[in-house]
Amino acid sequence: MESRYKTYIYVEQLGNYIGKEVTLRGWVYDRTEKGKLQFIKLRDGTGIVQCVLFKPNVAEDVFERAKSLVQEASFGIRGVVREDARAPGGVEVDIADVWIYHIPPEQYPITPKEHGIEFLMEHRHLWLRSQRQWAILRVRAAVVRAIREFFDANGFVLADSPILTPNACEGTSTLFETEYFDLGKAYLSQSGQLYAEASAMALGRVYTFGPTFRAERSKTRRHLTEFWMVEPEMAFFELDDTMDLAEDLVEHIVQTVLRQCQRELAVLGRDTSKLEKVRRPFYRLSYTEAVEYLQKRGVKLIKKNPDGSESQYDFPWGEDFGAPQEEAIMEQFDKPCIIHRYPAEVKAFYMKRDPSDPRVVLAMDMLAPEGGGEIIGGSQREDDYDRLLERIRAEHLPLDAFQWYLDLRKYGSVPHSGFGLGLERTVKWITGAEHIREVIPFPRMIYRIVP
RNA sequence: UCCGGCGUAGCUCAGUUGGUUAGAGCAUCUGACUGUUAAUCAGAGGGUCGCAGGUUCAAGUCCUGCCGCCGGAGCCA
Numbered sequence: 001m002e003s004r005y006k007t008y009i010y011v012e013q014l015g016n017y018i019g020k021e022v023t024l025r026g027w028v029y030d031r032t033e034k035g036k037l038q039f040i041k042l043r044d045g046t047g048i049v050q051c052v053l054f055k056p057n058v059a060e061d062v063f064e065r066a067k068s069l070v071q072e073a074s075f076g077i078r079g080v081v082r083e084d085a086r087a088p089g090g091v092e093v094d095i096a097d098v099w100i101y102h103i104p105p106e107q108y109p110i111t112p113k114e115h116g117i118e119f120l121m122e123h124r125h126l127w128l129r130s131q132r133q134w135a136i137l138r139v140r141a142a143v144v145r146a147i148r149e150f151f152d153a154n155g156f157v158l159a160d161s162p163i164l165t166p167n168a169c170e171g172t173s174t175l176f177e178t179e180y181f182d183l184g185k186a187y188l189s190q191s192g193q194l195y196a197e198a199s200a201m202a203l204g205r206v207y208t209f210g211p212t213f214r215a216e217r218s219k220t221r222r223h224l225t226e227f228w229m230v231e232p233e234m235a236f237f238e239l240d241d242t243m244d245l246a247e248d249l250v251e252h253i254v255q256t257v258l259r260q261c262q263r264e265l266a267v268l269g270r271d272t273s274k275l276e277k278v279r280r281p282f283y284r285l286s287y288t289e290a291v292e293y294l295q296k297r298g299v300k301l302i303k304k305n306p307d308g309s310e311s312q313y314d315f316p317w318g319e320d321f322g323a324p325q326e327e328a329i330m331e332q333f334d335k336p337c338i339i340h341r342y343p344a345e346v347k348a349f350y351m352k353r354d355p356s357d358p359r360v361v362l363a364m365d366m367l368a369p370e371g372g373g374e375i376i377g378g379s380q381r382e383d384d385y386d387r388l389l390e391r392i393r394a395e396h397l398p399l400d401a402f403q404w405y406l407d408l409r410k411y412g413s414v415p416h417s418g419f420g421l422g423l424e425r426t427v428k429w430i431t432g433a434e435h436i437r438e439v440i441p442f443p444r445m446i447y448r449i450v451p
Numbered sequence: 452u453c454c455g456g457c458g459u460a461g462c463u464c465a466g467u468u469g470g471u472u473a474g475a476g477c478a479u480c481u482g483a484c485u486g487u488u489a490a491u492c493a494g495a496g497g498g499u500c501g502c503a504g505g506u507u508c509a510a511g512u513c514c515u516g517c518c519g520c521c522g523g524a525g526c527c528a
Binding site: 030039220374 | 452458461462463476477478479483484485486487488489490491519520521522523524525526527528
């Protein structure tokens with residue numbers, strides 16, 4: 001990074017400074033001492049480099065000062081960059097001088113050794129400094145960058161939706177509620193879609209990208225109560241166009257991460273050959289074909305009885321897929337699969353019926369391989385005023401709150417479609433993280449809001 | 452909301468059928484070492500066994516309640 005703020009250089013640039021003297025500032029990642037030698041790993045946000053102090057080569061006070069550098073002390077060094085096969089990363093710095101910004105008065109809680117998840121979550125504000133978290137958050141940033149690049153380069157206009165909303169998109173049971181001055185209740189948005197539809201009627205192709213909130217009492221490794229979603233919405237797009245777009249987007253994201261994040265993926269130990277395969281075309285199955293596959297494979301539907309016991313059924317057409325079914329379907333695939341045309345009863349009110357099969361709606365989900373799960377959900381929207389009105393009434397949704405949404409079908413209604421891509425689920429899949437809590441800096445979950 | 456599991460040193464854990472003064476590794480502190488990568492070697496300090504109650508001659512261990520945490524299902528991105 002060359003800029004007028006550049007008063008020193010960063011670890012990631014050191015390859016360009018072999019044989020030259022540099023100044024670095026950062027934190028102690030780790031330090032060991034071996035007689036007349038000290039090895040200090042300096043972490044500056046861009047990477048980690050080993051700095052070496054050899055007692056005979058420096059002033060006495062420099063060597064003594066460096067001995068006070070405990071884990072996560074902040075400090076600066078001046079020294080010469082040298083290639084050395086013995087150093088992690090192949091490059092190290094021979095220290096000539098050391099200065100100190102701050103020495104922690106207490107022991108840093110997170111050691112390079114193993115910790116339990118409860119302890120790490122309580123120290124999330126410090127856990128972020130660990131190398132694995134560093135890598136994940138940089139991949140997250142690259143994914144966001146790739147998403148914006150993709151839409152900006154393809155004629156989309158960023159049109160963000162409000163976060164405070166007066167109504168539910170798909171029902172009120174899972175909404176966070178708050179007071180809105182004298183106007184009654186407001187809710188934190190669980191999707192920007194309805195507003196994106198309005199924006200698309202103004203701007204053609206739009207995307208909204210921001211945090212969304214679900215007060216679902218779910219507690220799994222793929223749920224957050226606050227998560228980020230990008231939602232493109234396109235006037236005149238039909239379902240097949242939308243599936244093509246989703247495919248292009250996901251391919252672009254994964255290939256961009258592969259290009260830009262080799263260091264990070266190496267830190268994470270990610271098998272990049274699996275990501276290399278994420279190229280168009282992806283697999284596609286209709287819901288009906290997927291059900292036939294489950295039946296052929298003998299994958300059962302397990303349902304709870306009122307007395308608490310469980311019953312197994314051959315998977316019936318008409319049931320929505322749960323995580324076990326999605327996993328069974330994805331076992332056969334080494335890249336994402338789009339499942340489309342779901343039964344109308346299990347999908348949202350705003351989805352358009354398939355004219356060629358009234359049992360299903362023009363909906364689609366994209367499932368990621370390697371246990372990545374559902375990363376995209378989308379549909380062609382109902383564009384007929386009367387049919388949409390009928391659906392709103394059938395779901396007992398508050399008609400008042402949807403008047404503006406119905407207006408979109410009153411004034412120049414057009415076929416249109418869109419989808420939502422869950423940022424954290426996508427990053428979880430690409431990084432291979434076991435749990436979604438690791439892929440957002442400060443996860444919000446049902447039983448945790450601190451730090 | 453439902454099902455299952457865990458809670459012992461700063462951290463990760465062991466602790467037998469209830470039985471003497473509750474252990475290990477790491478971390479910390481002291482010392483040694485010119486190549487450490489989770490260094491090694493020698494020594495030292497460190498405990499409200501989640502909380503409350505109960506059974507018992509005796510409870511980390513058994514019982515009851517509470518609290519905290521974890522995983523899964525459903526719902527979804």
